[in-house]
Amino acid sequence: MTKADIVNEIAKSTGIDKAAVLTTVEAFMEVVKASLSKEENVYLRGFGSFIVKKRAQKTARNISKNTTLIIPEHNIPAFKPAKTFTLSVKK
DSSP states (O other), rough: OOHHHHHHHHHHHHOOOOOHHHHHHHHHHHHHHHHHHHOOOOEEETTEEEEEEEEOEEEEEEHHHHHEEEEEEEEEEEEEEEEEHHHHHOO
């Protein structure tokens, strides 16, 4: 399912104009990205959590050049579904 499909489904089920729904969906995604970039988690009860995970520094190898690289500690975004969300998908 794409963003356009999501917008179409919401517009059809609520009767709201597609342009307004698209603006709302994009604003939601921007708020989530901004929160995660500030290392603030986003919790949506009954749906799940958008969280920031820290990856520790590690040593990697470049096999073609036979050298080692040090990858610094960094943050990555992650999604953890709520228990009710997981149970509804498992059916």
